[in-house]
Amino acid sequence: MTDFTVRRARTSDVPKILALVEPLVQRRILLGKERVDLYGSVQEFRVAEASDGRLIGAGALHVMWEDLGEVRTLAVDDGWLGHGVGHALLEVLEADARELGLSRLFCLTFEVDFFGRHGFEDMGDETVDPEVYGELVRSHDEGVAEFLDLARVKQNTLGNTRMLKLL
Secondary structure, eight states: OOEEEEEEGGGHHHHHHHHHHHHHHTTTSSSSOHHHHHHTTTGEEEEETTTOOOOOEEEEEEETTTEEEEEEEEEOOOGTTTHHHHHHHHHHHHHHHHHHHEEEEEEEEEEEHHHHHHOOETTOOOOOOOHHHHHHHOOHHHHHHHTOOOOHHHHHHHTTTEEEEEE
16 A cells, blocks of 8 residues: 555545545544635645545645745545655645755644654744744735634644744
8 A cells, every 4th residue: 555646636526535534524633724725826726636536645835925934734644644645745845945045944743743753843942033024924825823822823734833844
């Protein structure tokens, strides 16, 4: 069960990504995404596809600032957990981040052990310098609000850990 490939997502993958993510949303592991938002960000996604064509994993890289990106919606089919799918997706997303010139990756996660094994560390109360904060706080993006640890997203982030990796 290790025969899979990672590729860029296509618009035809969006319903499959929704189906993959929905059980994790129901278990409150991931925040739900609207279909329209997934179509709008499909170019940020990579998907893992089994040799039989089944979508078994997905993850996105969202640029937040000149040097900062966020790993979003990293999900693996339960039957494929422990087979390197999450690792392969994260590896490709990190390569994409480097190609874009990013030097830091953020994630908000319950999967602290997984991300820790991949070099992410708990951010604690860390934030950014005041000038960058002043720019980022203008964003309407929920991921940016989560990175900044703003009060308006606290109800979505309870129990999650804010983690950061230097590339």
